[in-house]
Amino acid sequence: MLTLTREVGQKIVIGDDVIITVVSVSANGRVRLGIEAPKQVRIDREEVLERVRQENLESANAPDGTVDAAAWASYGARRANSRAQSPDS
Amino acid sequence: MPTATAQLPVVAMELTFLRDLPGFKGARHFVVEPFGDDEEGVFARLRCTDTVLVAGATPFVDLRLLVTSPGILWRDYEVELDDETVVDLELDHADDVMMLVIIHPRQPLSASTANLFSPIIVNRRTGHADQFVPAGTEQEIGWSVTTPLPLDRED
Numbered sequence: 001m002l003t004l005t006r007e008v009g010q011k012i013v014i015g016d017d018v019i020i021t022v023v024s025v026s027a028n029g030r031v032r033l034g035i036e037a038p039k040q041v042r043i044d045r046e047e048v049l050e051r052v053r054q055e056n057l058e059s060a061n062a063p064d065g066t067v068d069a070a071a072w073a074s075y076g077a078r079r080a081n082s083r084a085q086s087p088d089s
Numbered sequence: 090m091p092t093a094t095a096q097l098p099v100v101a102m103e104l105t106f107l108r109d110l111p112g113f114k115g116a117r118h119f120v121v122e123p124f125g126d127d128e129e130g131v132f133a134r135l136r137c138t139d140t141v142l143v144a145g146a147t148p149f150v151d152l153r154l155l156v157t158s159p160g161i162l163w164r165d166y167e168v169e170l171d172d173e174t175v176v177d178l179e180l181d182h183a184d185d186v187m188m189l190v191i192i193h194p195r196q197p198l199s200a201s202t203a204n205l206f207s208p209i210i211v212n213r214r215t216g217h218a219d220q221f222v223p224a225g226t227e228q229e230i231g232w233s234v235t236t237p238l239p240l241d242r243e244d
Contacts, residue, residue: 039177042108044222052207052222053112055234057143059193059204060113060154067155067194069125075198076131078243079162 097121097133097158097189104135104211104218107177111220114142116152119218121189124155132157135189135209156189159205162239166232168208174221178212187211193235199244205232 004012012020018041021034035043042049101122110116116137124134137152159166168188170180180186189209195201206227211218223230238244 039173040108042111042222045224048226049111049222051227051234052204052220055193055204055207056110056112056154056191056220059191060149060152062155062194068198071198072124072132072155072194073126073128075238075244076157076161077129078241079239080129080131082241 097123097130097156098213102213102216104216107217107219110137111222112143113137113149113152115139116141121156130158131161132192133189135191155192155194156209157192157203159188159190159203159208162203163205163236166205168210168221169223170210170221171224174210174219178210178217178219179215180210180212185212185214187213199238199240201238202233202235203238204234205236206230206234 006012006022008022008024010022014020017036017038019036021036023032023034025031037043098121101120104119104121106117106119108117110119116139118138120136120138122134122136123130124132133156135154135156141149141152143149174180187210189211191204191209193202193204207220207222209218210221227233
């Protein structure tokens with residue numbers, strides 16, 4: 001891994017169009033970074049994105065027995081009905 | 090801000106994601122299609138039409154997800170979008186927005202969960218879409234990646 005030393009206000013450029021700026025460093029070690037990048041570049045906190053990625057993988061192509069279309073349709077119809085009958089909907 | 094209650098399309102609708110769906114390299118083009126005989130349109134199938142790779146270079150064949158329009162099941166569901174998502178998806182009018190959340194089907198059905206933390210935001214005018222990942226944590230946002238389905242005695 002490449003390690004660079006930067007001061008507040010200094011920047012790092014990645015490729016042609018990603019710029020990372022060190023915005024501030026607090027006494028307790030928190031670092032605030034500013035990031036400029038094209039919109040197709042995904043910028044997220046690693047631990048948050050990893051959880052979403054893992055959940056997407058587990059949700060995809062569930063074994064056929066798990067997704068019983070009739071059971072889901074029946075469940076959906078019950079929820080739609082209870083919504084229609086509820087006075088506050 | 091976005092309307093969570095928008096009905097799912099009755100006919101198939103094509104979506105183009107701005108970025109790969111997280112976890113699936115190359116997954117940009119999808120079709121939202123009716124799911125089984127779900128006449129109420131509560132659930133739909135999100136099917137990918139691209140060649141998809143996972144975990145580096147493993148092909149993932151026929152990527153399909155079960156999705157729902159969250160407002161039907163979670164009436165108080167709301168998402169605070171960031172400015173970048175609004176700009177990137179060109180969400181000029183509230184009517185343009187459709188939200189989909191991904192269901193994690195489990196056995197039995199009542200054990201299934203939905204990812205309300207990270208909904209798919211769709212511009213139904215352009216067909217552009219993006220899975221929104223909030224800047225905060227699940228605790229800060231108040232919605233979990235694995236939110237249980239609302240159930241009553243019949244379920």
